[in-house]
Amino acid sequence: MLAGVAVGLARQKHTVTVVARDSDGLISLGERVQAVGGKFNAVHHDYRDAAQMIEKLDTTTAIHGPYDNAISNIHDTPAPQATGQLAEFLDTIQHTCQYWDILGSSAADPSLSEERRSFRSRRFASRLDHVIYHEIILGWKMADHGPRWLTHDEIAHGVLKAMANGAQSTFVGTVTPWSDRPDH
Numbered sequence: 001m002l003a004g005v006a007v008g009l010a011r012q013k014h015t016v017t018v019v020a021r022d023s024d025g026l027i028s029l030g031e032r033v034q035a036v037g038g039k040f041n042a043v044h045h046d047y048r049d050a051a052q053m054i055e056k057l058d059t060t061t062a063i064h065g066p067y068d069n070a071i072s073n074i075h076d077t078p079a080p081q082a083t084g085q086l087a088e089f090l091d092t093i094q095h096t097c098q099y100w101d102i103l104g105s106s107a108a109d110p111s112l113s114e115e116r117r118s119f120r121s122r123r124f125a126s127r128l129d130h131v132i133y134h135e136i137i138l139g140w141k142m143a144d145h146g147p148r149w150l151t152h153d154e155i156a157h158g159v160l161k162a163m164a165n166g167a168q169s170t171f172v173g174t175v176t177p178w179s180d181r182p183d184h
Contacts, residue, residue, distance in 0.1 A: 002073055002102070003029050004156025009069070010038020017041040017060055017067070019053060047074050050082035054089045066095035070131075071159065073102040091128045100163060101135045108137050108175035136162045139173030140182050147182040 003025075006016045010033040018040070020026050026042040033040040041064055043056050061067070070090055074082045083101065090097045136159055140147045150158070150173050158172030175181075 015039040019043040048079045050085040139175040
């Protein structure tokens with residue numbers, strides 16, 4: 001889903017480090033990044049084991065240097081602690097890092113209290129000195145035949161645009177009215 005973001009950042013001359021479970025996907029993405037002249041570091045790992053992921057990122061940091069940006073699409077259900085552990089690790093590097101947290105449309109669910117919807121941003125802002133938290137909430141688009149989920153290209157374009165704008169909170173697509181949310 002975020003491969004286009006990695007390629008887009010590589011085009012902007014960023015070194016790209018990607019953590020992913022699928023080794024074939026990592027190889028393919030590495031080829032795409034290198035095809036646009038980018039530098040690519042692959043970390044083959046399942047983020048559901050956050051402690052080991054942090055160890056691998058620590059090794060990568062020692063070799064390639066600190067991160068300026070971290071784009072995270074970690075889902076809370078299989079790995080409830082991974083997002084926080086990643087942010088805390090980035091904070092220990094003591095290098096300012098923009099943390100871009102990609103969230104599904106459920107983060108904008110109007111049935112949730114404002115306190116619950118802003119929980120992640122408040123959690124990060126209150127305890128991290130070197131990590132600047134941003135949330136990017138993915139929504140949907142209205143099409144001729146009704147609402148539909150965003151394509152991978154639309155997500156990548158929206159994430160890159162959000163990063164360029166630097167806002168603390170950004171929506172890609174729409175999340176209102178909630179009753180228009182597409183079925184699975």
